[in-house]
Amino acid sequence: MSAQAIDASVLNRPLVMCGPSGTGKSTLLATLFKDHPDQFGFSVSHTTRKPRPGEENGREYHFVDREEFMDRVGKGEFLEWAEFGGNCYGTTFAALTALHPKRCILDIELQGVLQLRAKAAQQTPPLNPVYLFLSPPSISTLKSRLSGRGTETEASIRKRLDAAKAELKYAQEGKHDVYIVNDDLKVAGEKLDKVAMGIAGWEECGDKLPELDLTELD
Numbered sequence: 001m002s003a004q005a006i007d008a009s010v011l012n013r014p015l016v017m018c019g020p021s022g023t024g025k026s027t028l029l030a031t032l033f034k035d036h037p038d039q040f041g042f043s044v045s046h047t048t049r050k051p052r053p054g055e056e057n058g059r060e061y062h063f064v065d066r067e068e069f070m071d072r073v074g075k076g077e078f079l080e081w082a083e084f085g086g087n088c089y090g091t092t093f094a095a096l097t098a099l100h101p102k103r104c105i106l107d108i109e110l111q112g113v114l115q116l117r118a119k120a121a122q123q124t125p126p127l128n129p130v131y132l133f134l135s136p137p138s139i140s141t142l143k144s145r146l147s148g149r150g151t152e153t154e155a156s157i158r159k160r161l162d163a164a165k166a167e168l169k170y171a172q173e174g175k176h177d178v179y180i181v182n183d184d185l186k187v188a189g190e191k192l193d194k195v196a197m198g199i200a201g202w203e204e205c206g207d208k209l210p211e212l213d214l215t216e217l218d
């Protein structure tokens with residue numbers, strides 16, 4: 001545990017990790033979780049896709065059929081949901097509550113962030129997430145990280161770059177609480193640590209969003 005003052009009230013606020021695919025969210029979160037075991041929790045999402053070998057209901061996902069999923073959508077249980085490739089995916093408010101007293105970390109895409117923004121304040125008790133945007137230092141770095149990861153096809157990289165454009169455009173509106181530029185992994189990691197642990201001064205420890213030319217993503 002850090003010797004610095006911790007703002008306890010902030011730990012009740014879900015931390016929403018935003019940022020384009022390939023910026024380094026998973027890499028930084030893996031270090032955060034390793035450095036602070038049992039302090040944070042990732043919510044288990046619901047999906048209508050079939051479990052893959054080795055996946056367990058309630059661990060990787062809550063696996064449900066479309067009828068149940070839509071029933072839950074109708075009841076307003078999801079803080080965000082979307083359909084990808086013919087399957088539905090979403091996060092319920094209950095999945096967040098289940099993590100208590102661990103601080104909940106959400107890694108969601110722009111559409112999810114927008115839904116969460118619209119619904120969070122209406123919950124009882126109201127949810128007051130901290131929205132953190134992880135920015136690449138440049139568009140060329142983002143591209144090279146995405147292709148360097150070796151996990152994506154050309155088509156999937158194209159899709160991710162299109163989505164990155166929307167993510168970055170939205171970030172430029174200045175609506176996130178904190179921006180961190182992931183240039184040097186260690187420096188970015190220290191900042192994420194401060195924000196996630198709610199260490200006094202976390203709101204001011206971020207970076208200025210770099211001026212990125214989004215046409216480089218065309």
Ligand SMILES: Nc1ncnc2c1ncn2[C@@H]1O[C@H](COP(=O)(O)OP(=O)(O)OP(=O)(O)O)[C@@H](O)[C@H]1O
Pocket residue numbers: 019020021022023024025026027028145146148149182183184185
């Ligand atoms: N600061 C950094 N310097 C150099 N390479 C980095 C840095 N941060 C991340 N990377 C590398 O960039 C690639 C993308 O990182 P990562 O998979 O964490 O991105 P992500 O934002 O979680 O993407 P997705 O949303 O698709 O899961 C990885 O190969 C990772 O090792």
